[in-house]
Amino acid sequence: MPRRSAVRHGEFRVAAATGSAVREQRRSGATDIASSALRTHNAAMELLNEDRQSELLSQPESGMGYQNVTIMLRGGEERRGTVFNTEYLLYSEEPVSLLQRITEPSQRLLMLERKELGFGERILSLKVIQSETKLSSRVRESSLSKTTSSGADEAPEKELQEEEEFKRFSAYANDRRVTPSGGLLPGSYATTAEDAKQVKTGRDAVKRYALPNPKPAVHVFTIDPPVTTKLKRGIAQPAYGQPGGGVEVIFVNGSPDKTVIGPAQIPP
Secondary structure (H helix, E strand, O other): OHHHHHHHOOOOOHHHHHHHHHHHHHHOOOHHHHHHHHHOOOOOEEEOOHHHHHHHHOOOOOEOOEEEEEEEEOOOOEEEEEEEOOOEEEEOOOOOOHHHHOOOHHHHHHHHHOOOEEOOOOEEEEEEOOOHHHOOOOOOOOOOOOOOOOOHHHOOOEEOOOOOOEEEEEOOOOOOOEOOOOOEOOOEEEEEHHHHOOOOOHHHHHHHOOOOOOOOOOEEEEEOOOOOOEEEEEEOOOEOOEOOOOEEEEEOOOEOOOOEEEEEEOOO
């Protein structure tokens, strides 16, 4: 669809991460840096290839735009981390400021030079963490008390009884949970159009839906699912230093083709 084609332009596509990054490094005379980064075992962040992205797209989100995961590495080592837009894996305890740097080509080269960035060569599998009790202290902050209602992941499934509009906020225009045919993948998060009225900027969305990505969620998708769509509704819990409190909705089985439009853009 033309909308999705336009969305994909201007975004750094991880599908060609290795090829495009190496070509960029060759132009700058830094091929040796790329080779070094590919060998590193201590990268703070990984660019995931298409196989890893497909693996994650078949699993539910942990919240709007991210997945908390366990990572099985070659050699039997297991680590934890958070994946953003199925493209960027940030290992636990690493600074989220890396997410803002990764989208800038010059910063990517610097991250490669410092061996902060890898291409996931050692990753054997990625599995989304379902239970909150398994998350690290960085992921869920025990010092913040929960709101009176629980999150959508703890809510019962209910069918949509009447027409209703929903919104999805994303830091990325090429939101991978939105399909090329204008559908939404199973296990994806959104909010109600009514709750979205409280969000005026991308930073508002980060706060209201307790998102771990500090990059403003300025891209807004509109979802018009059919009646009988299965949903789980709850309240975003405090996390990542954000207060939460907004309505969150899980599309259990996703939403069919031609039900998602956008993105529109709001101020950061």
